[in-house]
Amino acid sequence: MAWRDAKASKVRLLLFMASIILGIGAVVAIQLFSTNLKDNIQRQSKSLMGADFIIDSDQLPTERTQAIIDSLAPDAFEVNFVSMIAFPKQGGTKLVKVRGLEGDFPFYGSLDTQPAAVATSYQTTGGALVDATLMLQFDVKPGDSIKIGDVTLPIAGALTSIPGSSALSTSVAPPVVIPYRYIDATNLIQFGSRKEYQYFFKVSDTVNLNRLEDQLEPTLDLENADLDTHTSTTRRLGRRYDNVGKFLNLAAFIALLLGCIGIASSVHIYIKEKLRAIAILKCMGATKLQSFLVFLIQIAGIGVLGGLSGSFIGVGIQQLFPYLLEEFLPFSLTITISAQPIIIGIVLGLCMAVLFALLPLLRTWYISPLEVLRVDENQATPPQKVQxxxxxxxVLFLFLFSFWLIGDALYALYFIGGTLVTFTVLAAVAIFFISMVKRYFPKGWSFEARQSLLNLFRPNNQTIVLVVAIGLGTFLISTLYFTKDMLLAKAEMGQADTSANMIILDVQPQQRDSVTNTISTKKLPLASSIPLVTMRMHSLNGRLVNDIRQDTTRAIRGWILNHEFRTTYRDSLIPTETLVVGTWTSQTNPGDVVPISISENLAEDAKLKLGDPVVFNVQGVLLETIVGSIRQVDWAQMQLNFSIVFPVGVLEKAPQFYVFSTYVPNEQESADLQQDLVANFPNVTIIDLRQVFTLVEEILDQVSWVINFMAFFSILTGLIVLIGSVRTSKYQRIKESVLLRTLGANNKQILKIAALEYIYLGFIGSLVGIVLAVLGSLCLALFVFDVAFVPSYLPFVVFLPGITILVLLIGLSNIQTVLRSSPLEVLRKEA
Structure with missing residues (x-):
């Protein structure tokens, strides 16, 4: 009976199935991608690092650290730092990451170069390996020269890949690899320079790296050094991309929920139309269980077929993810297909279809045979306890599935709660709109306009489900665009005509006047000249930092104990700072207690409050201070902000260097200034913020593409729900239209009534989604990004009319039978 009835209703059942296919396809695609990602990370763990383990330090290793390094006998080592380089042939300059290597690194993976032979010969020939993209950008070839500080080297070849780097990281500072023996000659490592020393080790597979890490890490931590094994790095990398997978899974899950809501609504109408047939079956002797199973088998079949179809679609879709995320992956991804996500897709399709259709299906259980002549749909409603x-x-199933996706019960609870709130708000808005139409019904409108409004709350109407489905999809994409605009606006705040857009780092005291003159000669403004003093914390509240490090119960964050702070001194606050508590001290006299001002995040992580003593180690000299004030700092601004600020009169004689900032009006003047600075002061590092803004925009575009791709599933699922809902109520619409034709309505009037109704549905659904997105984005702007919110016009001019027109076209396709045929012919055909 289930098979026979399904064949008679195959069009509607196929539309039910389509609602699930997209959501299952998205879930399976992302599950397969996540599985492939984890497998690739595990398989390529050594190649990602290039060694079995690394000891690194941001300063020259201490005596104790060096002893540990020597005892382990490193197979290779490097020092790397960010610096400016120059291409003498073209006169161009570029910010790069210089890596001075010694030894046969990498031990795993490969150093890919063009030509391939220079990957090993550059050490002996004394050439430089330059990032391939950088060589194309400046039109240089092997044999041309490159100037790094005071050293000019020939370019041995193009560097296409090196373990540990990704397309995203190299776009910020492309790598340039040179033999280690040239590092000292560059004269680029000076006081205040940021650098990193790395020692690479290769060991046999019999060595227990976890045990080695447990033994050495505490000692190295006390010496401001770290030990990273390929296994620990793999775990961190896996967790990083696992978060991406969780987000995409939740986006796909929302699409699946939309499809299930569409099924629940469509099955509700479908079963309503079958109530008389079910009553007849019971009169003929069918039991409650039999009548229930007829339709349960149909829905279960939809779930299984939908899950199977969605799984195969997901297998095809997941092939796209390596291309979507290639900028974020530091390795090439090999795609394989496993059975687990496919089985999950089929089981999920079955469970979701049955669960969401269960309430309408239970109505078949409560139909009495005596109701065969007078079916009252309200009498077939399951008891409240059953509902x-x-x-x-x-809700329990959704929570368990969310918990399985996220791995955190609290976050899963938040997700389910947030989803329920969103659905409730969308449904409440739809109900409110319907009630407003009822209360303030425009009785003076034309017959067609009034009839179309009445259809919004007629029996079998789909207003609520369509507003929820279309509204949620529109909400997701609109929120994305609004948020993206806010992030870009946040970055672009630094691009105003009066703001600095170039930062010059590592200016030594003896170079200060000369750099100032160079900027002035170019007729450019000197926006700021900020002194920087490096120091580390020696003790907090009377406890030595070394003692705190060894305390496993400490509440103080680890970065506080190991960080080399770059501090400054000045007599006033800057626009990005707001005093929260305490008193700002602009100047202090020798011998007085030194009151410092710290940022809120530092106070929280270091567990400091007003009046707490802090002792700093300033280049070997201990300096006693107290917390005099705590500031709120807007770190998102593209300008120099500091965690620790000293008053004037304390650090003037301490070893220091300077950071300059200026405003350069165009690219040509920027290039001219950079060339002069690099030629005369090769140790300085120049950051052109306009390039940073461009990079930020590119990253946001890439992220937007991925999120758009997932939001597309929600929109498309919503449209499938729309088509299924509209097609399900087709028979009710046809009867109404035939009655209107019989009463004398012409095709034009019927067409106008239907067109207006579908315009209302499409407009309301998309408008509610956009309005909710505006409200949500406004909250983000006020409480997260702290920027003025100006909504993007794109959702209003694209989604609002686009979805409305699509709904209109789908709806009008339903009444073509009525418009082309006579009323009697239509009734006979439908019968």
Missing amino acids: IVVYGTI
């Missing part, structure tokens, strides 16, 4: 059990089961 509560069904709703509770659905």
Whole structure:
């Protein structure tokens, strides 16, 4: 009976199935991608690092650290730092990451170069390996020269890849690899320079790296050094991309929920139309269980077929993810297909279809045979206790599945709660709109306009489900665009005509006047000249930092204990700072207690409050201070901000260097200034913030593409729900239209009534989604990004009319039978 009835209703059942296919396809695609990602990370763990383990330090290793390094006998080592380089042939300059290598690194993976032979010969020939993209950008070839500080080297070849780097990281500072023996001659490592020393080790597979890490890490931590094994790095990398997978899974899950809501609504109408047939079956001797199973088998079949179809679609879709995320992956991704996500897709399709259709299906259980001549749909409603059990089961299943995706019960609870709130708000808005139409019904409108409004709350109407489905999809994409605009606006705040857009780092005291003259000669403004003094914390509240490090119960964050702070001194606050507590001290006299001002995040992580003593180690000299004030700092601004600020009169004689900032009006003047600075002061590092802004925009575009791709599933699922809902109510619409034709309505009037109704549905659904996105984005702007919110015009001019027109076209396709045929012919055909 289930098979026979399904064949008679195959069009509607296929539309039900389509609602699930997209959501299952998205979930399976992302599950397969996540599985492939984890497998690739595990398989390529050594190649990602290039060694079995690394000891690194941001300063010359201490005596104790060096002893540990020597005892382990490193197979290779390097010092790397960010610096400016020059291409003498073209006169161009570029910020790069210089890596001075010694030894046969990498031990795993490969150093890919063009030509391939220079990957090993550059050490002996004394050439430089330059990032391939950088060589194309400046039109240089092997044999041309490159100037790094005071050293000019020939370019041995193009560097296409090196373990540990990704396309995203190299776009910020492309790598340039040179033999280690040239590092001292460059004269680029000076006081205040940021650098990193790395020692690479290769060991046999019999060595227990976890045990080695447990033994050495505490000692190295006390000496401001770190030990990273390929296994620990793999775990961190896996967790990083696992977060991406969790986000995409939740986006796909929302698409699946939309499809399930569409099924629940469509099955509700479908079963309503079958109530008389079910009553007849019971008159003929069918039991409650039999009548229930007829339709349960149909829905279960939809779930299984939908899950199977969605799984195969997901297998094809997941092939796209390596291309979507290639900028974020530091390795090439090999795609394989496993059975687990496909089985999950089929089981998920079955469970979701049955659960969400269960409440409408239970109505078949409560139909009495005596109602065969007078079916009252309200009498077929399951008892309230049964409804509560069904709703509770659905919520429990959603929570368990979310917990499986996220791995955190609290976050899963937040997700389910947020989803329920969003659906509730969308449904409430739809109900409110319907009530407003009823209360303030425009009785003076034309017949066609009034009839179309009445259809919004007629029996079998789909207003609420369509507003929820279309509204949620529109909400996701609109929020994305609004948020992206806010992030870009946040970055672009630094691009105003009066703001600095170039930062010059590592200016030594003896170079200060000369750099100032160079900027002035170019007729450019000197926006700031900020002194920087490096120091580390020696003790907090009377406790030595070394003692705190060894305390496993400490509440102080680890970065506080190991960080080399770059501090400054000045007599006033800057616009990005707001005093929260305490008193700002602009100047202090020798011998007085030194009151410092710290940022809120530092106070929280270091567990400091007003009046707490802090002792700093300033280049070997201990300096006693107290916390005099705590500031709120807007770190998102593209300008120099500091965690620790000293008053004037304390650090003037301490070893220091300077950071300059200026405003350069165009690219040509920027290039001219950079060339002069690099030629005369090769140790300085120049950051052109306009390039940073461009990079930020490119990253946001890439992220937007991925999120758009997932939001597309929600929109498309919503449209499938729309088509299924509209097609499900087709028979009710046809009867209404035939009655209107019989009463004398012409095709033009019927067409106008239907067109207006579908315009209302499309407009309301998309408008509610956009309005909610505006409200959500406004909250983000006020409480997260702290920027003025100006909504993007794109959702209003694209999604609002686009979805409305699509709904209109789908709806009008339903009444073509009525418009082309006579009323009697239509009734006979439908019968």
